[in-house]
Amino acid sequence: MSDPLIQLRGVTKVYRRDQFEIPVLEGIDLDIAEGEFVALMGPSGSGKSTLLNLMAGVDSPTSGRIVVAGSDIAQLGEGELAPWRHRNVGFIFQFYNLIPVLTARENVELPLKLASLSRQDRRLKVETALELVGLADRMDHYPKQLSGGQKQRVAIARALVTAPTFLLADEPTGDLDAASASDVLDLLGQLNQEFQKTTVMVTHDPRAAERARVLYHLEKGQLQREHTGAV
Amino acid sequence: MFQLSLKNLLRNKRRTFLTGASVSLTLILVCLLGAVLTAMESAEGSADNRIVVRSAISLTFSLPESYWQRLQQMDHVLAVTPLNWFGGIYKDERPENFFAQFSCDPQTLLDVWPEYQIPQDQVATWRQERNSFICGQALADKYGWKIGDQIFIKGSIYPVDLTLTLRGIYTEPNAPSAEKSIYFHRKYLEEALGNPGQVGTFFLRIDSPDNVGTVVQHAEAMFENSEAQVRAETEKAFSLSFLEMLGNIRMFLGAIGAAIVVSLLFITANTMAMAARERTSEVAVLKTLGFRQGHVVRLVMFESLAVGLGGALVGLGLAYVLVRGAARGMENVFPIFGTLAVTPPVALLALGLGILIGLVSGGFPAWQAARLSIVDGLRKLA
Ligand SMILES: Nc1ncnc2c1ncn2[C@@H]1O[C@H](COP(=O)(O)OP(=O)(O)OP(=O)(O)O)[C@@H](O)[C@H]1O
Ligand SMILES: [Mg+2]
Numbered sequence: 001m002s003d004p005l006i007q008l009r010g011v012t013k014v015y016r017r018d019q020f021e022i023p024v025l026e027g028i029d030l031d032i033a034e035g036e037f038v039a040l041m042g043p044s045g046s047g048k049s050t051l052l053n054l055m056a057g058v059d060s061p062t063s064g065r066i067v068v069a070g071s072d073i074a075q076l077g078e079g080e081l082a083p084w085r086h087r088n089v090g091f092i093f094q095f096y097n098l099i100p101v102l103t104a105r106e107n108v109e110l111p112l113k114l115a116s117l118s119r120q121d122r123r124l125k126v127e128t129a130l131e132l133v134g135l136a137d138r139m140d141h142y143p144k145q146l147s148g149g150q151k152q153r154v155a156i157a158r159a160l161v162t163a164p165t166f167l168l169a170d171e172p173t174g175d176l177d178a179a180s181a182s183d184v185l186d187l188l189g190q191l192n193q194e195f196q197k198t199t200v201m202v203t204h205d206p207r208a209a210e211r212a213r214v215l216y217h218l219e220k221g222q223l224q225r226e227h228t229g230a231v
Numbered sequence: 232m233f234q235l236s237l238k239n240l241l242r243n244k245r246r247t248f249l250t251g252a253s254v255s256l257t258l259i260l261v262c263l264l265g266a267v268l269t270a271m272e273s274a275e276g277s278a279d280n281r282i283v284v285r286s287a288i289s290l291t292f293s294l295p296e297s298y299w300q301r302l303q304q305m306d307h308v309l310a311v312t313p314l315n316w317f318g319g320i321y322k323d324e325r326p327e328n329f330f331a332q333f334s335c336d337p338q339t340l341l342d343v344w345p346e347y348q349i350p351q352d353q354v355a356t357w358r359q360e361r362n363s364f365i366c367g368q369a370l371a372d373k374y375g376w377k378i379g380d381q382i383f384i385k386g387s388i389y390p391v392d393l394t395l396t397l398r399g400i401y402t403e404p405n406a407p408s409a410e411k412s413i414y415f416h417r418k419y420l421e422e423a424l425g426n427p428g429q430v431g432t433f434f435l436r437i438d439s440p441d442n443v444g445t446v447v448q449h450a451e452a453m454f455e456n457s458e459a460q461v462r463a464e465t466e467k468a469f470s471l472s473f474l475e476m477l478g479n480i481r482m483f484l485g486a487i488g489a490a491i492v493v494s495l496l497f498i499t500a501n502t503m504a505m506a507a508r509e510r511t512s513e514v515a516v517l518k519t520l521g522f523r524q525g526h527v528v529r530l531v532m533f534e535s536l537a538v539g540l541g542g543a544l545v546g547l548g549l550a551y552v553l554v555r556g557a558a559r560g561m562e563n564v565f566p567i568f569g570t571l572a573v574t575p576p577v578a579l580l581a582l583g584l585g586i587l588i589g590l591v592s593g594g595f596p597a598w599q600a601a602r603l604s605i606v607d608g609l610r611k612l613a
Binding site for chain 1 (some may be wrong): 234235238239241242308327513514516518519520521522524526604605606609
């Protein structure tokens with residue numbers, strides 16, 4: 001097997017609040033192969049979001065190495081991390097985090113504004129992404145005119161539009177009803193199967209976890225591989 | 232990129248409008264104060280090297296004509312001319328028909344006001360004809376007077392009426408407000424009154440502004456023990472004396488202006504900061520998407536600069552209209568305010584303040600946005 005796409009070695013994270021030290025992650029080792037669909041479960045406060053944030057390069061570990069596609073992002077400063085995130089990470093939030101003043105189309109276009117693309121190219125990419133998530137008819141709607149499930153699909157389109165190396169989703173169905181959640185999970189599964197998009201998803205929902213091929217359990221700072229799912 | 236800023240501004244239209252309006256209001260105030268201060272400062276038509284000598288008791292008391300000689304003999308004095316304020320009524324008593332009328336000595340008047348430009352032949356005729364007068368170009372334009380025209384002025388301070396023939400028109404390009412006066416022979420007035428030898432004010436031209444202080448002191452000292460003591464002051468101070476009664480009005484106005492600007496700056500800055508704080512998670516999301524510190528700084532700064540600059544431009548426009556209206560309304564009553572205008576330096580100051588308000592009010596939130604850690608920003612949302 002080739003080198004894993006994402007490789008964590010001895011990753012620790014300790015939060016400091018006043019004099020207290022809160023150890024959240026204690027020596028995490030994790031390999032995620034390209035094209036993998038990984039689910040991450042664990043009790044509330046166990047550090048799932050923290051771990052995801054470290055892989056997304058929005059937070060830095062107290063110690064350890066996080067190697068993504070050959071480069072150790074724990075060594076990068078914010079000035080280098082921002083463009084790195086733009087190239088490699090598609091992040092999906094629990095609460096969608098769409099910009100309320102922008103339409104679906106403009107929200108999806110936002111990350112493309114950082115790339116040197118012509119207006120037409122941007123438009124094409126945005127429309128392709130929105131069609132892919134099934135919102136071709138909602139492009140000019142504002143977030144408040146969309147349902148939760150639709151908002152999350154816009155958010156997925158925004159994560160996809162830059163063709164990132166991998167997708168990270170923090171409880172993407174946490175705020176959705178069962179039907180919408182199922183749609184969103186179908187979409188993520190489809191992206192993984194059809195486009196081999198490497199995906200790491202944090203979830204509390206066992207049904208969501210079932211969609212993944214690999215399931216990890218995080219508790220008391222330790223990571224355990226639970227089972228290998230379907231496929 | 233800036234589309235997002237603009238849309239953000241439109242998101243809370245009322246707040247954007249109120250913030251912009253408060254900037255506008257501040258700058259209208261700044262412009263008004265600036266215009267008044269500029270007008271007072273320049274006291275246009277008042278040279279730095281002219282001194283007014285008048286009765287120490289009050290402007291309504293006159294001085295003996297014999298002082299003329301004695302003032303003339305003082306060191307540094309180039310020329311002396313007597314001037315009386317006639318204060319009569321032309322046509323009717325409406326303020327727009329009010330202008331300054333002086334009885335003067337035609338032989339020496341122009342020695343004290345050498346900046347008045349008037350053809351020599353007109354001066355010669357005027358000097359010869361006892362019931363003639365000269366007027367400024369602006370006044371001649373206003374009433375359509377031509378050389379040879381006769382005007383009638385009804386006395387209100389003095390119990391005599393004047394019938395005068397126009398014999399000369401002068402211009403003073405540097406001080407348009409000075410073109411709104413007429414000058415006629417004091418001999419003509421004295422004959423009509425039958426009470427010669429009374430002078431309201433003497434105007435002195437001094438060789439250099441540096442010597443003005445000395446001459447003022449000496450003039451006052453010279454008549455210390457005479458029948459009528461005098462007060463000497465610069466022409467500028469003289470023009471302002473009615474305003475100076477209010478105390479040091481310039482400093483007063485300046486201080487109020489500064490206080491308003493500073494307090495508004497804080498209010499605006501606070502509003503902008505609040506607007507930015509509400510969007511902490513938005514900034515975190517942008518950063519997650521790969522926007523750098525520079526991007527978010529520009530985003531926030533653009534917003535506040537747009538409000539600051541927009542407010543400034545609107546304020547400037549309104550101030551311009553207001554000041555023009557005020558100038559029209561007051562120029563005849565207080566000629567010093569006839570020149571009231573939002574001068575380029577005042578306009579620049581206002582514009583600069585608008586930009587400053589934008590920079591300061593955007594600076595702090597921008598700095599916060601740049602420093603914000605993504606994790607903290609996202610956390611606030613959950
Ligand atoms: N910035 C921070 N400062 C201090 N403590 C923090 C900070 N961020 C997270 N923590 C702590 O780290 C622990 C892990 O937080 P994290 O958000 O990663 O948990 P989680 O597994 O995602 O929980 P949940 O399922 O509720 O989302 C928690 O105890 C939390 O209080
Ligand atoms: Mg979490």
